[in-house]
Amino acid sequence: MTRQEAYRQCEEVMKKGSLTFYRAFSLLSKPDRQAVAAVYTFCRTLDDAVDESAYPEESLTAFLAEFDRFLAGNDPDGALWIALRDVWQRYDMDVEPFFELAEGMKWDLHKTRYATLEETEQYGYYAASTVGLMLLPILVPDANMEARQQLKQGAIDLGIAMQLTNILRDIGEDLDRDRIYVPRTLLAQHAMSETDLFERKVTPQFVKVWETMATRAETLYRSARETHHLYPVTSRKPVQAAALLYEGILDAARSNDHDVFTKRAYVSTLQKGKLLARL
Known part of the structure; x- marks a missing residue:
């Protein structure tokens, strides 16, 4: 998956998850808007791990394990992690x-x-x-x-x-x-x-x-x-x-x-x- 395709998927997640959020941050430049979409997708995925899963504790633990892998430089598969890696490289993230x-x-x-x-x-x-x-x-x-x-x-x-x-x-x-x-x-x-x-x-x-x-x-x-x-x-x-x-x-x-x-x-x-x- 290309970086741009990963960002496109993240923007779709943001648009579907919160039109208010999507509408507000559509005013940003494209690179910044894409970065916001990646962060939003992280938040939405984390939230869904608790609210939408039949086994929320296990889902939350699994997602945080993926995040630990990401922070260690071993990116998991998926649009979120491809986009978030680019964000990590372009901004001084906390x-x-x-x-x-x-x-x-x-x-x-x-x-x-x-x-x-x-x-x-x-x-x-x-x-x-x-x-x-x-x-x-x-x-x-x-x-x-x-x-x-x-x-x-x-x-x-x-x-x-x-x-x-x-x-x-x-x-x-x-x-x-x-x-x-x-x-x-x-x-x-x-x-x-x-x-x-x-x-x-x-x-x-x-x-x-x-x-x-x-x-x-x-x-x-x-x-x-x-x-x-x-x-x-x-x-x-x-x-x-x-x-x-x-x-x-x-x-x-x-x-x-x-x-x-x-x-x-x-x-x-x-x-x-x-x-x-x-x-």
Whole structure:
């Protein structure tokens, strides 16, 4: 398989897995866009090893063994590893967030309830902030150390905001898997229980719980935006676009009257165009 064919397959994975992500990063130059697609494919494959496998622990272990082989220079077969090897050669990649993402996948194997919002946000770091940290060497190859540290914090904030958005959008789907990422303390604060959540009713109490988490996500989106000017012009708009399109999911859920049990909140093509026009 040629390198370009490997990248083409990775871009298809990204397009199929997240149109929002694909649309935002299509604004990059072709080499950078391809690199983002390779990293996305790594993340998607790792996630699928847990969520789509009949034997998730074994699948996760096998995938991480392949990654260890890759890091040792013994590339496994497949488009992902061909594309990722090229990324490794072209950018100064940091391996730590790749393993931290795997830690988040391990949480999904053994943890189905969260006590506090801080604990949920820690999961958000592992599940999403790590992706932003993976992409920094691609998006900001020549940042000075001070700017890089500020951008790291911005990437962390944006990742947690995006994961909170995912959680709020997918409450119904997660209940089907017996997973509740909404923290128990927040439910109790608004006189709700897990049993109430499983009834899948949009009550005034549920709306208060949902909006408390949404407000926290919006605060983190604002914090992340304060660092966007530090990105090079070539990658600034894709990052801004990703943030805008993801944050738009919150308003889409509100437009559905907070019904995240029977409706899936998404930003329409028309609304995506309007949001991107703001850039």
